[in-house]
Amino acid sequence: MISDAPVLQQASEPAENVAAPSRLSRYARPLLGILLPLTLALGWELVVWLGWSNGRLVPPPSRIFATIAELARSGELVRHITATLWRVALGFAFGVVAGTLLGAISGYWSLARRLLDPTVQALRAIPSLAWVPLFILWLGIFETSKVALIAVGVFFPVYLGVMGAILSVDRKIVEVGRTFRLSGPAMIRRILLPAVLPAYVVSLRVGLGLGWMFVVAAELIGASEGLGYLLLDGQQLGKPAQILAAIVIFAILGKLTDWLIEVAAAPFLRWQDVFVRAKGA
């Protein structure tokens, strides 16, 4: 998920007013990325179709899509997606709120940072899945423990992102605020918040990526619905197509929600002096 963040793709931009060859490469480049998976998928489809393999353990794309269609028809797909989305949304919300608050406090007050940050960093060093048994004991095996686990996963990147962003706000810009005698709240609203926003959006996207990671972990532990349950069910009943179907849906949802954050943040980040996002990246 982290590597899905917009990559510096300046190379294709200056080619705008140059002639055809570079224009071709501009549109062809994103397509190049699809070439490999497409070839593999079609190749495998062909192999199974020709009967060189029965495709039982590695089902061909057509069978995966058929499974998805089947799940959709029975209404099960919607149920599982809703359950998973709801967990991610709740966990993400809690994680973001806590991470933002604590990150902002640690970034803004050095005393709070000295008090708080070592503990948070120590907690961060614990592999988050190690919390699972404890969360189950404390919060039960139902929704609460799952949401808590996701929130923990989301919390750390957001906390780190917010704190780091505040600490790295340019002193020179802050000085401009001081010369205009901004009060504390005005300084936060007019200087710190906008300065921090780009890094904050990145940390939200990283956090969301981890949220998706942890929802799988949470649902594998024990759930009666959700995409993670679909995975587990597919394993136990020997239905690799169902597992792959769930994986495909995870990929789509992950990309989609990440894209939503990007789109929602874009109007606030128009001022940034940065690269052009490559189409279809």
Add this chain to the structure above:
Amino acid sequence: MLALDRVSKTYPNGVQALARFSAEIRQGEIVAIIGGSGCGKSTLLRAVAGLDRASSGTVTLDNEAISSPHAKIGIIFQEPRLLPWLSVADNIGFGLADLPAAERREKVARALERVGLAEKAQAWPRELSGGQAQRVAIARALVPQPEVLLLDEPFSALDAFTRRDLQDHLLDLWADTRPTLILVTHDVDEAVVLADRVLVMRPRPGRLFDQIEINLGRPRDRNSPLFENFKRSVLASLDRSLDRSVPDRDATQGPGQAMWW
């Protein structure tokens, strides 16, 4: 009147950047502070701006002690320091947040017109050239109509042509409300073009070495022999300030005495 009385600054690491600097600057006067590197020019300016506190000594503006940024004192830095997330117009209006929106818009529009960037009002700072960005910074500092405007090597990052252009432009803007200008520079030409008085500082620790009145009418002709003379005398003073064998002269002598030719 802006009065600096024995202003000293010693940094926590023990470096004494400024030692007992005293000067009185009249309302509306243009003063250039010039000196070798490490002579405490910027330290001095930051103390006047209220961004840093002097270790000892006082800065007073019309008998009011300055210890933190003051409404009547504006500053322009070496870099434009525009806020990248605000449009050019919003950057200029940054210090006017207390005014009603209509009045603010009107003042900003006038300032934009005045610095010749009216068509750039809605542009982002990243879209400006270096000279344009610095003009926006000047407009931003001037629009709240400060009594004292501090300039910390404001044109040193610009090419020679743009620098000249902006020097003239600054004088032009200064004539509108005639604030006190205190300009830190290492460019002798710039000091003589702009200033009524040039203060020469001596490094380690930074202290006042000499002051030279520039008795030239405005606009000044950069090619006139008189202009050259003033430049030469400032340069000579600057050379002597860096020569350790020359003792400190009494820098508080009256104006005119520095004109030794």
